Amino acid sequence: MSFNGLIKKKTWSPWAAGVLLGITAVVSYVIADKTIGSSGGLESIDSIIGSALHLSWANAMYFKFQMPPVVSFQMILFVGMLLGAFTASKWSNDFKFRMMPDRQWSEIFGPSKIKRWLMIFIGGIIIEYAAGIAGGCTSGLAISGTMQLSPAGLIFIAGLFVSGIITTKILYGRNY
Structure with missing residues (x-):
């Protein structure tokens, strides 16, 4: 190819x-x-x-x-x-x-597009605020930080995976 x-x-x-x-x-x-x-x-x-x-x-x-x-x-x-x-x-x-929500979201939380967009907006604010507290975002800490073997980057990437798994289980339960 x-x-x-x-x-x-x-x-x-x-x-x-x-x-x-x-x-x-x-x-x-x-x-x-x-x-x-x-x-x-x-x-x-x-x-x-x-x-x-x-x-x-x-x-x-x-x-x-x-x-x-x-x-x-x-x-x-x-x-x-x-x-x-x-x-x-x-x-x-x-x-x-395309407008959200997708099939998986709709099955768990209903078809409301406003609810989905509101959750995305609130989640974005939380993530941006947390990135400021942590000293960087996913790309800054996880990619650049781990590239330099920074302890903050390594701790962040471990926390990212653990919190992502926990959040997914809380939101979607056995359906994911």
């Missing part, structure tokens, strides 16, 4: 994707002297918006010194991930705009 055919496949081998992600992380560190991580990109966007709208929380020490209102490497990375995901879904002819 040609390179063009491989890159347009709907699913990739997890081994190939992992190797490419590892190469991306190393190249990012070598070229930009930055590790990959996306939660900082969202915080940079928040800081820029808050500062532009003169919101009181934008004057907090965190947004003045830790996440100042500037275009950051993480913000560019975040936008690049969105564009890359869109491009990949178009190339593989897998792009669909």
Whole structure:
């Protein structure tokens, strides 16, 4: 199969994707002297918006010194991930705009789209807040942290798997 055919496949081998992600992380560190991580990109966007709208929380020490209102490497990375995901879904002819919920969610929690979107929104806020407390997101801690054998990264990835299994069992029970 040609390179063009491989890159347009709907699913990739997890081994190939992992190797490419590892190469991306190393190249990012070598070229930009930055590790990959996306939660900082969202915080940079928040800081820029808050500062532009003169919101009181934008004057907090965190947004003045830790996440100042500037275009950051993480913000560019975040936008690049969105564009890359869109491009990949178009190339593989897998792009669909669909409204949730899926079959599995509907069987357990009912067909309400508003309930699903509300849960996604609340979950996103919790994850972003937790990433700030933990010092990084999944890509920052799990990928970049474990790449450097950081204890925080190793503890985070173990906690990620354990909490994911527990949460899935609580939400879906035996149905998953």
